[in-house]
Amino acid sequence: MSIEIRNLRKRFGGFTALHGVDLDIHDGELMALLGPSGCGKTTLLRLIAGLESADAGSIHLHGRDVTALGARHRGVGFVFQHYALFRHMNVFENIAFGLRVRPRATRPREPELRQKVERVIDLVQLGGMAQRFPDQLSGGQRQRVALARALIIEPNVLLLDEPFGALDAQVRRQLRRWLRRLHDELHVTSVFVTHDQDEALDVADRIVLLNHGRIEQIGNAQQLQDRPASSFVGRFLGEINQLPASLAEERISLGDSHWPLPAGSEVKSGAVDLCVRPYDLHWTERAGPSSFPATVTDARWLGGRYRVELDPALAGVPYVTAEWSRTQMPPRELQAGDVVHLQPARYAVFARAG
Amino acid sequence: MTATATNSISRWRVSGSLPGFGPSLGYTLLYLSLIVLIPLAMILLRASELGLDAFIAKVSSPRALASLRISFGCALIAAAINMPIGLLLAWVISRYPFPGRRLVDALIDLPIALPTAVAGIALTALYARNGWLGQWLAPLGIELAFTPAGIVIALVFVGLPFVVRTVQPVLQDIEHEQEEAAESLGATPLQTFVRVSLPTIAPALLTGFALAFARGVGEYGSVIFIAGNMPMISEITPLLIVTQLEQYDYAGATALALVMLLGSFALLLLINSLQAWLAHRGRR
Structure with missing residues (x-):
């Protein structure tokens, strides 16, 4: 099991974002967290990444209890909705960042680092863009840089927050097919957040449908559409x-x-x-x-x-x-x-x- | 003539959405001339009455050179001290909600509003041999009032708001997600600050440095109280200029003024170019 979540709770002041969530995500699975805005899906993703700390409950990544660890020690790749690229660095340096900040003992030497970065650049099909700065890229290209930057650290799990949210419809469809193919190639356990049911149905192996901080149903597209567990699930999926x-x-x-x-x-x-x-x-x-x-x-x-x-x-x-x-x-x-x-x-x- | 002028302006014109390049450039130059350039030209004119030899003699007298060294040196040191302190203050104010934050925020502007003489008197009272702080420092052999160190203290005081106020908006705008991204990629807090946050802040920080420095070079009121004004040791150029004016040595005063002017302009130009280069590197 790649990700095991038990009874996870999170409050922000008087607002309860998650009421005791239990979730298992299998190795190599591509999972969608789906739900209306404010349902707690992004909070759940940020908790898995360690960008928020849980009030109660536990998170295990590949059998290791990471509940008390910060994001830095979890080895999780995170792709932000608005990319969060380092604007003063070019594409190459953005992607190399995760290797450059490693402690000296595990930091690759420059030739090896170049090789690794270039391999990832090819993987996300950004060949020839290495010297560009984020401002010189289109939305889809920036998204792929963000993905490459997360992939270079060879993450245990890959987490994506509304990965296609800021893109126009045409690019979004292309990119999500591409992400699906990339996932089939790499088999890294991935979780992505979306509020768009088509996106979830189109890309994910399984879908977690959240509402008001609770899981309504977990299943594949057909299970959710044809055997909804509640009228909310029925209404939300089409x-x-x-x-x-x-x-x-x-x-x-x-x-x-x-x-x-x-x-x-x-x-x-x-x-x-x-x-x-x-x-x-x-x-x-x-x-x-x-x-x-x-x-x-x-x-x-x-x-x-x-x-x-x-x-x-x-x-x-x-x-x-x-x-x-x-x-x-x-x-x-x-x-x-x-x-x-x-x-x-x-x-x-x-x-x-x- | 007219044709050439139009031609050269249209060559510079940035084709953009904002109209009125011609008129706005005209007004800019007019007001800049009226308010800045013409008064400065008067200094040049007055100084030129001296003749080159007399001018060099005036500004290269040991007393004049010492005062210039103190003025520029103290201003640079004070601005350099203000950079980390101002950054820290701006960081705390814009990042952490704490009780009394608005109060601290308002206090930071106080050195700008306060009559500089008041600041000078207050600082002198504090650091003089019998002052609140000075009486504890004196037995340790540390004398701040009536030394160049006192000048630096005064300049740090008046220059601080400039650094805080230029850095603060940039810090508030900085995408917190970039720092989170760095953290999730394994960067330590220090690495995140040095590699991600600082490059974003650097241009603003340098602007703050330039403003604090400019303010420090021109500062008069607060310094003359705490400096002691001993020629060769703690006499700043503005004070020397006033002294010479009082002795009806107008030419000597303007000669010194001209040197200050050119020195400040050269340094500010340098800092601004550096700042522009950093900013350009930051967001291409």
């Missing part, structure tokens, strides 16, 4: 329809329609939210016990899929959204005012919040 239903005797009732309770649900009875992804809300011609009627209010072709907004005539649900691929579409073009029957193909239920 669009979801929440329908107010009631649950009794393993049966979910919504108006005159009924569905069996999915296996593994935690609620047993009472008021629940029936959560259905737009692409899991299928269309049927005829009314049935497991479908409900809805009136089309808007229908759009979004290139590859059809997106329909419907009014289900349920109290507290102004509209639901359904998405159908070309093959799932009704045979005729839908118009506003058409009534169709909707059948949830896959769904989850959670106790109604508040």
Whole structure:
């Protein structure tokens, strides 16, 4: 196990950033810490790095208890959101920094140092940029310098704080594919923070979803999307329809329609939210016990899929959204005012919040 | 003529988003002339009445040379002392929240606001043989008042705010993340300071040094009380100039003034070039 976190707590004055977090990150894994702003994801990352000190709990890196160690002794590579490059040093010196500050006994000699730095420069594809200063680089290039600077110390784990946050959409997509390939090449255990669910789904092996300083769910993209542990997870990872239903005797009732309770649900009875992804809300011609009627209010072709907004005539649900691929579409073009029957193909239920 | 002038200005013009290079350069030169250059030209004019031989004789008299050595020497030493002290003060004020920080912040400007004579009297009372501090130092054989060391003390006092106030905003703006990055890369706090923080602060620190030095060279009020003003030992050039004015030796006074002026200008130019070079290296 590369990173073992037990019951980690952190308060800032009256604000509790983390309430007892437990987390295991495997060797060579690329893990995303995902959550809305203020959920504690950056605090967790900074605690792993040793840039903050924990109020309680423990952190082990590769079996070594580092809870009491400062960042300097943890051997952790940290990439900052705004790069934090040394502006008075050129690219070469920025990257060489981690080697130059080593104690004399372990500091490589100049030729060896040059060789190492140049190897990392090639790794991050910045050949020919060694003499440039940070101000002369684009955002994506600066990010790669920051990454190279962290990699040269051959870190136990690599931590990245919103690594693509400050880049424009095009560069961000390129860079995150590149980071994924780089990770597959180096296999260094990596954790990155993001608030962008697409980024987490696109890059990470597993995702830790945080909310209000607690872990909501840990899993891979499919587990989180298809088997959310809470309605928060369901809502955070993509669009979801929440329908107010009631649950009794393993049966979910919504108006005159009924569905069996999915296996593994935690609620047993009472008021629940029936959560259905737009692409899991299928269309049927005829009314049935497991479908409900809805009136089309808007229908759009979004290139590859059809997106329909419907009014289900349920109290507290102004509209639901359904998405159908070309093959799932009704045979005729839908118009506003058409009534169709909707059948949830896959769904989850959670106790109604508040 | 006009065409040439326009031509040469447009050659210098930095094409940027700010309009009005011509008028603003014109105003700058006008005010600089009215307020700085013309008065200084008067000194040159007055000094030139002497003739070269008399001028050299005036400024190279042992008393004049000693006073110049004391003025520039003490100002340089005081500015050098102010660099680390001012940096430390600015560091503490901008980095650590502590009770009474605002008070300390306000106190730092006091030497600028205080009439320099008041500062001189206060320092003399403190360091004189029978003063609060002086009475303890005298038995140890340390005499500060009425020696060049006293001059340095006075100049440290008046020059300190200049270093603090130039360094402080830079320290506040410095990205804390750069220091964290250095720490996570294994740098000790000292390495982080020397390799990361100091290069960022250096240009401002040097500007502070230049300002403190300039203030020290020109300082009069606080120094004359504590210096004792013994010719050849603790007499500063500004005082010598006043003495000569009182003896109606206007030409001699302006000759000394001219030397001070050129010396200060040369040193400031040197420091500013160094500062510009450092700043350029810092953020290319």
